[in-house]
Amino acid sequence: MRRLPADGKIVTSADSGFIREPLTAADGAALVEAVDVAITWDAAGAPTPAGASLTIRPGEVVLLLGPSGSGKSTLTLALNGLIPHSIPASVSGSLRTAGHDVRASTVADLARHVAMVFQDPDSQLVTGTLLDEVAFGPENLCLPAEEVLRRAEAALRRVGLWERRTDNPDRLSGGGRQRLAIACALAMGSPLLVLDEPTANLDPAGIEDVYAALRDVVAAGDRAVLLVEHNLDAAMDLIDRVVVLDRDGHTAYDGSVDEVIRGHADDLHRMGVWLPVASLAALQLRGAGHALTPLPVTPDELRHALESEQDPPGTSVPSPTPRSEVGQDPVVTVRGLALTRRGAPILHDIDLTVHRGEFVALVGANGAGKTSLLQAIAGILPTRKGMVSLGGLDPFRADARATTARIGFVFQNPEHQFIAQSVREELAHGLRRQKLPDAQVRARTDEILERFGLRDKADVHPFLLSGGQKRRLSVGTALVAGSEILALDEPTFGQDRARAEELLSLLRDLEADGTTIIVVTHDMQLVTDYAHRTVVLDDGRIVADGPTDEVFGRVDVLRRAGLRPPPLQRALADLDGLPSLSGRARLADLPGGQR
Amino acid sequence: MSTTVDPYAAVDQGGRFLSRINPLAKLLAPIPVMIALVFVRDLGTPLAFLAVAYLLLLLGSRIATRTLILLGVALPLAVVILGLGMAFWTDPTAVTDRTPALSLGAWSLTWGAIGAGFATSLRLAAIVALAFIGGLTTSGSDLVRASVQHLRVPYRVGYTALAAFRFVPRFGYELDIIRQAHRVRGAGGGRGPIAAVRRWSGYLVPLLAGAIRHAERVALAMDARAFGAFPERTERHLVPWRAHDTVFVLLFWIVSVVIFVLLHPWTL
């Protein structure tokens, strides 16, 4: 019997007249015991992971790390038998969940031991109200209605959504829906909660929201948690233990945060595993002669460690890299832009000028109007005459070909804009439209294929590329017509940070060649690291617009707009001990940086 | 397309009697009549059933603006347009009353043709109005739940449908974006039906690819919550079939038979 101490009620675990009590592991025994687990996707040759070993005991909070493609998600899907029972992949090695071999049990049986929260909140919804949604799992287990309601109430209260139980989940914010997914997992009554990048799709306020709920769950101490997360800064203070998979999915490290992250940070960094920004900064500062032992893993720890440090003798702190000079040649001019969609006003009175060669980030909470503004600039949404001008060209009224020659637009989901059957055709399409001679089309296509690292994929169907390659191809198609402005809607959405970095350095190269770049993104550290200028939208209005450092200095404005300062800035703001580093926000501006 | 419709929402009928009748009763009662109407050719019978449908809806449900527009404007308008259109296409030699109602040179529209056209349009309108009796007073979820509880539709199918309600606005929105994106890329230009079909097939592939992947993720999330674990599942929302549902269906059938007997549209 397990207790859920929610609002004083005691909830007993799944026992009802007509189902068999799930076999629970003996007290203290492992919830998950994986030894040399290899999982092969039906279409694939080599298994990923190739040999993962992992043990999770009741009440533990375990972080699973590994480079992209090492098989983290695949492994989590096997823990409750979705692999091999629902997904075409096979498992070898020994994998036992609560003592049961996952191959010999059913997903439904294992679901009583392992509950899952997936990445996309929208793909986890089934019913029409929050209460029905949370009840869905227990109902599937054939629990009596009163027990279903008891569990649903306890779970909704635990994540703070009980008051909204009669709402349609569509009306929740992204963070709210993900909290609902956690409640649904809690209501299953399983002692292990598995979360695979639960915050990848959320804005900063949503992320905070989800981690607040998760922190409550962990504090109650009755659930073990397995967390797969790229955004380590939010998760660090929850973790008991870290398991690291290497590139082909063998367990490389398994131990406490101290042992693994503090002890092997350099190794992890080299493997391509993402570290907390605080640790990355600390590694860099160590290179410049700071001691910083033990290695800080949270902004607070970094701050604390630096307060007691002094500038190491003999090193000079570089002055912040001056941002490259931006011409005063306006390429995008927006005046008094107002926009209405389906009768609802979305944008109000927007004035914005972007100059040639600028790298501008457009940030704001979900629904603030970022996409709408970007689409208005690119002539995709209708605007009234004179509201938007691209150096004299009205993008909505001009001929589509003239507009695309001026501005390239990259949609959030690259698949939406693919129209051809091969990568080469995809790139050639834009050139043929300009009626260029065949030889020139071929030459220019080859050049872009080369530049974007897609040459050996030229004849592949665009849908068959990896996520990162798709993204590069969509940027390529937007650029092939020679646009001098590039507008990107959440280019890092759903990608891990390695791919995001790769894309952003590509953008930086383009910028160096004189392309003007406007991006919409939720990743504040990327904004600080790359954008000259940041424009903050809140509820359809521009509430801040200026050099990135300045905008991020106005923390109150950011918070009101649903944003949060990036971790490094939080660590280094008003640093008394080391005034030379105080207020720095970019990794590149710290000593030891080699970018 | 349908972003304003919440298919899960309970239909608030302020306690009017139609809302208290089992959705299946409301949908099944008129079905025999709807089928019979297909083979009716006169004007009176469809008018009589239109009157029955309107009467039931006006007395038995709360009149929302949507209902008013549908019953008061949309349906009558469709009857007129369809009636005139069908009249225009009717073979003038196939009708008995050849008095011209309207003449343009050698061509004339006869009263007989108008009668035939309106017989068709009223018949189609009556079929639609009869379906509205259940339609305007039932929520999507209740229909699905009732089908599972009384028609032996497997609950796995029913709940798949419930989950798929959400696909409609989502895919509609995706389709908007795909159309925008293809336009920006300059895909699928050209006019006329063939270009339109080609353009739409171009939209359908990315739409379906995204849709199928989304569906696979939803399926995983449902499986992970033990969906389909048992032959049955706990049902908290019962949509019972009560005595008054049987009475409603029987009364409806009796009235229908009476109308057919009185108007005897078929001369055997």
Next chain:
Amino acid sequence: MVTRRPLLSTRVLLVCAAIGVATGIVGGIAGLLTTAILAVVPILYGVLLGVHVLPGIIAQEVLQLPFVALATHVLAALVSSAFAIGFAPQFLGTALLFGGIQELVAAIVRYRSWAPWRFFVSAIVIGIVVAVAVFFAANLAKLAPWAQIVYLVLAVLGPVLWTAIGLGIGRSLRRAGVARPRR
């Protein structure tokens, strides 16, 4: 607990629903045109009605499994009913008719052949059934003889044409690597 293998896995059911809804959005647009077409050029109605073969064709071509055509049609009808519930009987009727015929033809060859001819057989059967049904419902006997013939030919050609389009889309999907779930 007894390990039951359901006839259609959750995954297949949801993929069917997704195909039904995505093609249903296109069908819905065709549905909006229906009244206009019936009023202005009723003899073209058959071509338009043929669009409703798409869900079953695409589902069979992508999944190549028993019962997917019927499931896709029924799920699409249940979902459309929720949004335009006034038409629920019509939706369900069409679904059972179109899906049933497609399923039956696939069942007759025992789900062994998924060759294009099989799809076209179901298209022609659907065309004939639909032509006759609409013929009565819209009282097309009152039309001029030439119009009746054009109508009947188009009503049979409509489903054939849309079946060809559906097969093309299904094939593009497979080329695009959209997975074919095994169950």
